Amino acid sequence: MPTVLALDLGTKAGWAIGSSPQSIISGVMKLQPGRFDSASMRYIRFVKGLNTLAATYHPIDFIVYEEVRSHKGSDAAHIYGGLMSHLQVWAEERSIPYEGIPVGTIKRFATGKGNAGKPEMIAAAKAWGHKPADDNEADAIALCRLKLDELGAETDYLS
Numbered sequence: 370m371p372t373v374l375a376l377d378l379g380t381k382a383g384w385a386i387g388s389s390p391q392s393i394i395s396g397v398m399k400l401q402p403g404r405f406d407s408a409s410m411r412y413i414r415f416v417k418g419l420n421t422l423a424a425t426y427h428p429i430d431f432i433v434y435e436e437v438r439s440h441k442g443s444d445a446a447h448i449y450g451g452l453m454s455h456l457q458v459w460a461e462e463r464s465i466p467y468e469g470i471p472v473g474t475i476k477r478f479a480t481g482k483g484n485a486g487k488p489e490m491i492a493a494a495k496a497w498g499h500k501p502a503d504d505n506e507a508d509a510i511a512l513c514r515l516k517l518d519e520l521g522a523e524t525d526y527l528s
Contacts, residue, residue, distance in 0.1 A: 371430030375513035383505030385513035436469030479511035
């Protein structure tokens with residue numbers, strides 16, 4: 370099976386990577402610029418994080434990210450757009466295919482409800498046997514499992 374990298378793009382970017390639901394490893398990239406940093410430091414940290422993931426979990430065969438259509442504010446929209454563009458350039462440079470998957474599709478897969486809240490997403494990840502630090506990591510886990518399911522990865526149906 371191919372190795373899938375799933376990302377929940379944001380200042381706390383959740384990530385999950387694996388080639389089967391049982392092999393998923395996940396975490397959170399903290400991209401918030403420091404007090405004396407420029408705003409672009411979040412993108413530099415993001416690309417550095419992608420490089421670390423690629424070096425650690427080589428090869429990455431496919432990337433999926435949470436496709437967000439509306440944001441609570443213009444700052445969030447700008448940050449998301451910047452992260453998405455950096456991700457797409459990074460993937461293109463390495464010839465790694467990528468795809469955005471709508472938020473509702475991810476939530477429906479994980480909980481059965483397209484409008485599930487953060488606690489429900491965390492509970493779904495825990496029910497699968499994961500220990501997400503927050504909702505960003507839980508979303509990335511669900512996204513990774515969704516893509517692996519689409520690709521026909523073998524699943525332990527007891528979890």
